[in-house]
Amino acid sequence: MNGAETLADTLLASGVTVCFANPGTSEMHFVSALDARPEMRCILCLFEGGVTGAADAYFRMSGQVAATLLHLAPGFANGIANLHNARKAGSGVLNVMGDHASYHLKFETPLKGDTEAMSRTVSHWTRKAEDAGSVARDGAEAVRAARSANGQIATLILPADAAWSEASGQAVAAPPPALPRPSQDQISAAARALQAPGAVLFLDGAVLRPEHSLWAVRVQKATGCRLMTHYLAGRIPRGEGAPRIQRLSYRIDDARADLKGVPELVLLGASRPAGFFAYPGKPSLSEDPSSRVTELCTAEMDTVWTLQALSVELGAEALAVTPADLQPYEPSSLPAGPITPAAIGQALAALMPSGTVVVDEAITASGPIAAATDKARAHDWLNVTGGAIGFGLPAAVGAAVACPDRRVLALQADGSAMYTLQSLWTMAREELDVTVVLLANRGYQILRLEMLNLGLPPAGGNARRMVDVAGPELDWVALAKGHGVEAVRVTDMDGFNTALAAGLGRKGPYLIEAVL
């Protein structure tokens, strides 16, 4: 028995049963340990961003921490972007990163890098195992760290000699530390604030999960307040039977309008609403300067308890939630004509089955699609919480692994799809029920719009060459086929409707290139 085997046993004993992996040579003993433990589901991704994005969405949909297996230094670095998204989503992820044998690090070798500094750029918790004997305990503490504060990024660095040297035993992760809670005075004050006409309860994190969000509806019924969340909240319940939660607009001017005249803004699990970027001459914050802002409970505190305490304080804990308090289902007809984001949304509203998990990296096409699916069948909506593009396809993998009985629908802009297109292969290998709607506008449309938002002159030659992805156009049917995923290109809504129905009805992945 060696250190790597004690780690594998510790993960399993602690309830970590899925490992998204892209290993390299320094991780071979851990691979071998997993090989002897078929109860760990190992899922290969062909790029590290696919690994970390999958682990993020797996947590968002299952509430469970998955392990990742990443190669030392530059391997881990390739996973940082989607760990950044996971961090912003409050997802718990446990990274196992290899490293050189400790005695080998005094020499200059190709792959030597500062593994700890790389980890710390994005991890809440970083530890390098000292030796084989410490690996089981380190692993258990890493799992605990990943489960702490509602979900954190924990990275255990496993030097090759700690992996291969003799060790024995296993450890079991202790429960995470109790979450801090606001005082009863703070609960009472927030409850009073929410009774002001026009007040907003601004939510994010675990309180948005379907199993908790009805508490927010009770608070809403008792006070008349509006429920809102961030534009890029990690997971939003939507459609039939979901609470009526308004997403703050993306554009700063629109977001300011959303919050105009709000007397009381109570934040529960949410950060203060600030613009995605700053713009010259515009404010950073979206809130109305006249609003009184109450930071009731941060994302790292006991958000679910706080929401329940708020409803108890308001005498609303026993309030019946009826269909009239929730989003209704409104049947939608299939649209015809040219392909537009709004028409795609309408088709989704007509065809998406109940329980669909929508992974939204549609970027500029997202708004109209979201608007049109507001009253579709019940679904969850996952966002690019950290703005690091290349989230969508990996997240679709993770969501599908977490929810094998649900349909995953990836709304995917073409420019951002290119960052992690390798995830298509994992969908094919794992036969995941993912339908990818690839929105092909042949460029970074968001950049074209932001140049306008910033008041910059229209793009000339050099700028067009940096925002247009044309000359040549990407052929997404070929790209999907190359990864082993069947695909079709459609150029009008009749074609889209047919393709969507086919995609949603089949086992395994399917990609629809919708030419905008």
Place this chain on the structure above:
Amino acid sequence: MNGAETLADTLLASGVTVCFANPGTSEMHFVSALDARPEMRCILCLFEGGVTGAADAYFRMSGQVAATLLHLAPGFANGIANLHNARKAGSGVLNVMGDHASYHLKFETPLKGDTEAMSRTVSHWTRKAEDAGSVARDGAEAVRAARSANGQIATLILPADAAWSEASGQAVAAPPPALPRPSQDQISAAARALQAPGAVLFLDGAVLRPEHSLWAVRVQKATGCRLMTHYLAGRIPRGEGAPRIQRLSYRIDDARADLKGVPELVLLGASRPAGFFAYPGKPSLSEDPSSRVTELCTAEMDTVWTLQALSVELGAEALAVTPADLQPYEPSSLPAGPITPAAIGQALAALMPSGTVVVDEAITASGPIAAATDKARAHDWLNVTGGAIGFGLPAAVGAAVACPDRRVLALQADGSAMYTLQSLWTMAREELDVTVVLLANRGYQILRLEMLNLGLPPAGGNARRMVDVAGPELDWVALAKGHGVEAVRVTDMDGFNTALAAGLGRKGPYLIEAVL
């Protein structure tokens, strides 16, 4: 005039004329500044690893620093792996990374990240511009830093408000600081050491450039020493007319044999030869424990002067170098039969034109191909210096931009190609003369071999799922077509020979999927 415009002017005034780019919203003012300056060649890559790998190879082939344009935090992180390779190669690269406006950073926003910590994981020099007025000076110092110590990674972080605020003027990069040199005593001692029978002069860095490497041949003639370099040296001149430089073997046992009994080992621009990884029970260093090792001149010192001083010390500065001192050209015939790495090497030896730039990310197939092309027409050979895979296709882009009159041949393993396959698109857009030989063995063959090297049991289900890239197989003809690159699949050497001749003879990129 704003800060971004002063930076663009400063780069141009300092001789930086190529910018590999993958911008985001926070970089729009710099994009706009470049838009107004068509003398900057802006080259879009659809993933940040493509940007940084291109800049690395551009430096290796031109000796010139290119700029990169990267989005803040996670955007930069996606470029770290190939910056790691660039760092190990001693390449000068100037990164311009955006950031939020300084006053916006006090708020929690999706893309907010620790840009400076991200940079420092891989950069020798990091600075965040304080305000628009400092940007020109900061830019000039960044260029100087990138050119210092023979080539460094320099990262200038450009907050959005420093980019968009009023500024004027431009700066010009000062010459880099003089490089430290060994003492005359050290030169003399090294010259004496090299005269011992069986001595080795171990070279790396700029001294291997064709224009400098003849000095090594003079030292070799004067002393009878062997010339050697690291297995993954950044750029090695090879083929007809190149010095006879032996690459240290990859496997530690073979490398130990290469250096067995060497009495004197003189390092010039090279680090001490250590194994790529450590292996249980095997030594870290490849050198013979009985060797006397002289670290004459590190990679950051004046390696070219030192090599010349060594030849002067040996009275060899005027020695004529004749064809007999150099690699001969030996005509090769076209092989038939099944596709093997050795047969591919033989075909390359027969068909590669003089001046070809070979980018080698063939990994396990590399050895036999290199052996077979040792006496081919003159060519340069670029390696994955830092072992961070996903180098090959981006580097082929950078080499082709640096050398528009030369043919670039990318020897590319399939597993590693997947990390940065987006570079195919840039080849198509820029119409680069790159022939990609895609070696399809359907897996991470290096991992299969390393499991054996480490004495691990044969791969079972979980391990096979982590080292085999099959089920489904990747279709590289489709993947290339999806990126706008023509491609062909070949399954025997007749087909390969025909495809290679066609690829080398055409304008623009071409991909040959060679099924092993």
